[in-house]
Amino acid sequence: MRKLHRRIFVLGGLGAVGVVAATGRAALAAPPYPFKLGVASGDPAPDSVVLWTRLAPAPLNADGQGGMANADVTVEWQVSADERFSSLVASGSVTARYADAHSVHVVPGGLAPDTDYFYRFRAQGHISPVGRTRTAPAAGSFGRDLVMAFASCAHYEAGYYTAYRRLAEENPGLVLHLGDYLYEDATSTGSVREHVGGEIVTLADYRRRYGQYKSDPDLQAAHAAAPWLVVPDDHEVENNYANMVRADSSPTLTAAQWTARRTAAYRAYYENLPLRPSAAPNGNSIPLYRRIRWGRLATFHMLDTRQFRDDQACGDGWKVCADADLAARTVTGTAQETWLLDGLAQRYGTWDVIGQQIFFARQLNASGAANMDAWDGYRASRSRIQQGWVERGVRNPVVLTGDVHQAWANNLKADYANPSSATIGTELVCTSVSSGGNGSAETAIPNGSSNPHLRFFSNRRGYVRTTIGRTELRADFRAVASVTEHGAPVSTVGSFVIVDGQPGLQAG
Structure with missing residues (x-):
């Protein structure tokens, strides 16, 4: 990639406030500020990381193009060891x-392992915010703990993203987001803050949302x-979808329309998140399922529990359902299940962390019913993975x-029907950022007597902060009132x- 000369960014600071250099007759107005969606990074490796931004001076435009003209744009990027960008370690365009939708996913290589860096972008005479x-x-x-x-x-209409702000203030080394980054539903009048537009279905709809x-x-912080x-x-994509056209989809779609919606x-x-190309x-x-190694400390196995799953047994909701025990039922699909177990067998790190979306431990309500959208609706699939590890x-x-939308801490049991059976793993459940x-x-x-392996519950909004070390993993459930x-x-x-x-789990 083309190396940048550092002075471009120094002079470009004027562009960030909407002015370019005077030519001798008059200053020319720069295009509107394009970095209104901020910056992000993701999927770190020992020598590289993904850097993301998307140019969108008018993010709510109905065409989904964020106010950008129908033309490609050169975006310059820099990586520095310090926040002042006094010494560049990588740069390019x-x-x-x-x-x-004018999104970019840059992967600078040649970086040092276990090292903090700062990055920024420049386009159309403007400089982006700085990310760490x-x-x-x-x-x-x-490496370090x-x-x-x-x-x-994080349902936008349900409330403010204070939890994201407080999470940023923790100065974490890594953040995992386990799904429902946005919601697809239409505007609800009287909400804390309202969605723009109706139920999202088209590519333009999703981009604008x-x-x-x-x-x-x-969220940007x-x-x-x-x-x-x-x-x-x-x-x-859509509420409770399971890799198929759903009879209760909203709006009702044909098979071709569903495929188009899922494609969009x-x-x-991908356009809006810091994923590798x-x-x-x-x-x-x-x-989407992938493995990120954190040296000898931890391995993160990131799962996709929607694209390959069978439909919910007996329909959505809490049911007593014999079909949930059918051996062939799967959350992950065969290929992903094999990939997960093969990766767990490698034991690369002290901690094997499985990042996924839906409640894993058994959870029964007072009537003995279970949530068919969780792993309780796919019991053989859960058993194969637990027995596999x-x-x-x-x-x-x-x-x-x-x-x-609630915080839980659970012991995972060899046999959930036998409380005295061996504890073979641990589940940590984060609450929502705002949903609910x-x-x-x-x-x-709730129903603790029927679920003695469930050890903690909180109904506040927030996140979980973990500190992962060589000898222990500490989990602090953080909540906003x-x-x-x-x-x-x-x-x-x-x-x-x-x-x-x-x-x-042991008391912290």
């Missing part, structure tokens, strides 16, 4: 294409604070979960420790 990112440790190194935060479920969400300054690992859940949804997802969609599918001698399996509104102060575990008013403080509502070689 990339083309932001109209066909891709971090590379993974070298394969044979533990890792502060990793994870979150999910991302433009609205990514215009939020708290969280992206700029650290690299992210992202995987979608259902609302990035995944294309817009290898994750670019191919038609109506996108290669036991057979492969995985020392520290930790499942991370989103989706349910303020929640409540309730901490009593309100999302209907902006700027609430954050507090820790529960803490647990997982000790190396001892699956299960």
Whole structure:
């Protein structure tokens, strides 16, 4: 890639306030500021990381193009070891294409492992905000202890993104987002803040919805604070979808219309998130499950629990359903299940962290019913994975979960019907960023007598902050009291420790 001369960015600072240099007759107005969606980084490796931005001076335009003209634009980028950009370690340029909604995914190489960097972009006479990112440790190194935060479920209409702001203030080294980055539903009058437009179906719709969400300054702060690992859940496409035309889809779609909608949804997802170019969609599918090694400290196995799953047994909702036990039923599909178990068998790091979307442990309500959209609707699939990590001698399996808009901490059991059976792993469930509104102060575990392996519950909004070290993983459940008013403080509502070689939760 073409090297940039540093003075371009120094002079470009004038462009960031909407003015270019005077020519002798009059100053010429620059094009409008194009970095209104901020910057992001993701999928770190020991020697590289993805840098993302998207040019969009008018993010809410109905055509989904963010106010950009039908022309490709050159975008320059820089990576520095310091926030003042006094010493560059990498730089170059990339083309932001109209066909891709002027999004860019840059992968600078040759970076040092386990190192903090700063990055920024320049286009059309303007300079972007500065982001901070971090590379993974070298394969044979533990590196520093890792502060990793994870979150999910950020319904724009339900409240403000204070949780994202507080997460950014934690200065994490890595952020995992486990799905429902946006919601597809139409405007709801009287919400805390309202979606623009109706139910999103077309590519222009999805692009504009991302433009609205990514215009939020708290979300931008969280992206700029650290690299992210992202995987979608259902609302990035449609509620509770399961790789098929759904009878209850909204709006009702033909098979061809559903394929077009899914194609549009995944294309817009890739355009708006810091994914490597290898994750670019191919038609109506996108290669999202992947493994990110964090040296000898941890391996992150990021799952896709929507594209390949069977339909929900007995329909959506909480059911007593014998079909949920059918051996052939799968959440992941055969290929992804094999990939996961093969990766777990390698035991690259002390901690094998499975980042996924839906409630993993068994959870029964007072009537003995289970959630058919969670792993309880695919019990044989869960059993194969749990038994698989036991057979492969995985020392520290930790499942991370989103989706349910509540925080939980669960012991994973060899036999959920037998409370005295061995604890073989741990599940940490983050609450929502905003979905579900303020929640409540309730901490009593629902139906705890039927689910003794469920150890913690909170109904507030927030995220989970983990500190991953060589001998233990600490999880702090962080919560804000309100999302209907902006700027609430954050507090820790529960803490647990997982000790190396001892699956299960210990008081923190």
